[in-house]
Amino acid sequence: NTNIKKQSTIKTQVSQKKHQPPESAATSNSSATPKKGNLPKEPSKVEGHHRDPIQVMVLKVTEPFTYDLIDGKRMFHATVATETEFFRVKVFETALKNKFIPQKIIAISDYFGANGFLEIYGASCVSDANVNQTMVISNTLRRRANGTPKIKDLFSQIKGTYVNGEFVVTKVNDTGKMEVVVYGRLTSINCEPGNKLRLVCFELTSREDTWQLKSVRHSYMWGNVPKEPSKVKGHHRVAKEVMVLKVTEPFTYDLIDDKRMFHATVAPETEFFRVKVFDTIIAISDYFGVSGFLEIYGASCVSYANVNQTMVISNTLRKRDNGTPKIKDLFSQIRGTYVNGEFVVTKKNERNDFIYYEIEDDTGKMEVVVYGRQTRIKCEPGNKVQLIYFQLTSNEDTQKLESVRQSYMHVCALGNTILPKNHVLF
Known part of the structure; x- marks a missing residue:
């Protein structure tokens, strides 16, 4: 509680459009399993420790995230269902992420029920179902399990209800609005009015006769696809599963000591990172975050993801992490930014x-200065050049790269971009 009080909070409002489906995710006080003809509108509640396995189909999964920044504790959320109820x-x-694949049938055992959630703590608690196992989840149950409650319905729920859903951040009241309060790690997520916001495990609370959704320790929040690479600071040992999007050739950056490295761009499903790899034999893990890059020095912790693992990287995210900034936009960036x-x-x-x-594009011109080994690269007017890790500086009121x-520099043909499609775990 002391740590929570010291961290800043951000308040915003969410609203809904009238065309959204009317399914409600109200919390039920009943834990009885309903019949097929009486499908629930809310997640089933289970309390206490349960050892016997239940077979479920995975419907929805978040990315793993660090919920405790001090101890580096990680988790992810999921929604699963039987043919008659959902949880x-x-x-x-987090190693169980390769089991929680949408549409996959798994068996869950030795779990705990608390506050409307099933809690899983060990890798032995989840196993694959029989290869011939089938499960028919009705479209109605899928919609209710994955749906968003109406804000007007949230006002009638009991305090302490946990809410999942996707909402529009706005100050305009269409059919209803509610305040959302986030603190700590969630305040670093960029979200502005007009964005669509996904909330998982937000607690319904009230203050001064005003209802609000408030983030708690295990809350997950995801806003719009980021336009800039995510920044990480310090040493990280916990594995992060990513897809490799772009890689340079290894190059010698220190001619005296013959030190080599390569650059890469990697992404999970909701953000992207720029990476410096200083061990050119194997790529990625036990990494450091410095100046907007992940830095990797050893060959100790990189492995391929599970052969059946899937990851969906949106076209928008691919364009942004592989894109080139407009020169006019570079003039508004702070000095020291790496481009x-x-x-x-x-x-x-x-x-x-x-x-x-x-260099020039349709928005302006900018000077690029190179020295040392970069001066040996043959580059002439009319060429297209790839620049990686060039620093934005200024001199006599003129900004330059x-x-x-x-830094890495490569003269390339138009449209010559390589996009490796490997999953790695780092």
């Missing part, structure tokens, strides 16, 4: 030990 699940063993992108070279000027290039020790 919300908290999974505190990746592909640009057309329009001018070249060699002075002393430096080469000065001018400047190569640093670990």
